Amino acid sequence: MTCEHAPATEPGSSVTPREADWLTTPLTADLLRGALDLERTEHGLLPHRLPARARAQCADGQLAMAEAQPSGVRLVFRTRATAVELDTLRTKVAYQGAPARPDGLYDLLVDGRLAGQASVTGGNVLMVDLTTGSAETRPGPVGTVRFTGLPDRVKDVEIWLPYNEATELVALRTDAPVEAVPHGGRKVWLHHGSSISHGSNAASPTTTWPALAASLGGVELINLGLGGSALLDPFTARALRDTPADLISVKIGINLVNADLMRLRAFTPAVHGFLDTIREGHPGTPLLVVSPLHCPLHEDTPGPCIPDFSRLSAGTLQFTAMGDPAERAAGKLTLGVIRTELARLVEQRAADDPHLHYLDGRALYGEADFAELPLPDQLHPDAATHRRLGERFAELAFGTGGPFATRGA
Incomplete structure (x- = not known):
């Protein structure tokens, strides 16, 4: 299986013949686990780990940054697709005067086993000045993470989002239909x-x-x-x-x-x-x-x-x-x-x-x-x-x- 970056496809743009047969699945709550709230943004869905009522009761920037970073949040679906693309808009934290931090990773699990890892390009940068406590968001484009070479059989797929990058989910594309996985007997x-x-x-x-x-x-x-x-x-x-x-x-x-x-x-x-x-x-x-x-x-x-x-x-x-x-x-x-x-x-x-x-x-x-x-x-x-x-x-x-x-x- 291979993992790679790919440029995001803008609405209305042409696609390659291989991509023309792919299916776009709406990103809905039944495909996500680990988030307590989903905010609809101009780009798609932003998972939150605190509900809106909690977020409204505290204006602390550190908390806002932390709860929007989707630690433990993952997409879970059943499919026989051999290729998956996920468009996201990340917000990566950087510190003034320090070397660039490593990109966050996406972990792909197939039937509970790690089958691939990749990062996404583009996205916003939250530039933090630790000496003053100030922060500035520098906007960037949507990026795409692609996983190919998945086994050609019905399987449960999980895409764990980076724990250290706020991640707006923009689009999910596969080369076979996707369905939600019912919650099993696990506690x-x-x-x-x-x-x-x-x-x-x-x-x-x-x-x-x-x-x-x-x-x-x-x-x-x-x-x-x-x-x-x-x-x-x-x-x-x-x-x-x-x-x-x-x-x-x-x-x-x-x-x-x-x-x-x-x-x-x-x-x-x-x-x-x-x-x-x-x-x-x-x-x-x-x-x-x-x-x-x-x-x-x-x-x-x-x-x-x-x-x-x-x-x-x-x-x-x-x-x-x-x-x-x-x-x-x-x-x-x-x-x-x-x-x-x-x-x-x-x-x-x-x-x-x-x-x-x-x-x-x-x-x-x-x-x-x-x-x-x-x-x-x-x-x-x-x-x-x-x-x-x-x-x-x-x-x-x-x-x-x-x-x-x-x-x-």
Whole structure:
């Protein structure tokens, strides 16, 4: 099978004889999984991972960027087509003064197995100046990603969208008819977390740690990992409450320290409120609270966390903590403080909620893991670490004796 870029065909333009026999399938909600909302744009459909009501309640640019990046969102259809084209308009993030970031990848799965990868050209560029916090969108054209050489038989095809590029879906073309795939008997796992759950620095959309864990656990993923935005926002809790799911996990902590958003006095009732809201819609669903991974930068040092620009021109971005460990006495949060409080809080609630569980994030990535696979920028894992996280979570959550074990078949 081959994967390639192709120029988008403008409406009304001529096509080659090979293309003349292709079918265009309307892009509709029944072909998409992993999105909570679909916005109709002038180009097509823009998947969102937060509903419109939630988006209307926060004007933060970081959140807007993160929730529009379709981590875990995929097209799913049944066909005997041997060739597939998808026109999209991406919005790629770039940083002023830094080398260009790699293009986002599309993963093509045939009957659950990776069968191809490709990127799309063109698109918009969101240019971010980290020194001022300003951002400017530079418009670009629609591009096309093409997969050919697919097996000539009826099969289920999944196209996982890039986790790090907002992606407007413009047109889907195939050389055989397409139909939606009914949802099977697999359970739905709804996960919320920070940029690590979002997929930061993973190799591709199906190799973010939640996608890997979902594959190993045999479940359908809805990924509400929101880079920089796991901040106990009430609108995110309501989105989790209102989304049908069989299994739910929430990973809490690192962004609260990064942003120096609240003190311990506010943190405890905020977590209670977040979990209370989820329980309004999912009173008996297995709910797993996951504390932060090991991260030396913030284990005992509060935020805020800021970028270190000294090596940005060489393509290296690292982060540094600006807090003082002594400030913990005044209620400033560190990862250690958060883990202690989350463990206590979950134990307290579990007395009346037998389906509530706790997982220490250091069981997924601890000191020994950091020594072997350090965080390249002091905050985010690399591709190898995403694989380890996915395998560990699958074992601890979906494996024998895990909180999701009886629901993940």
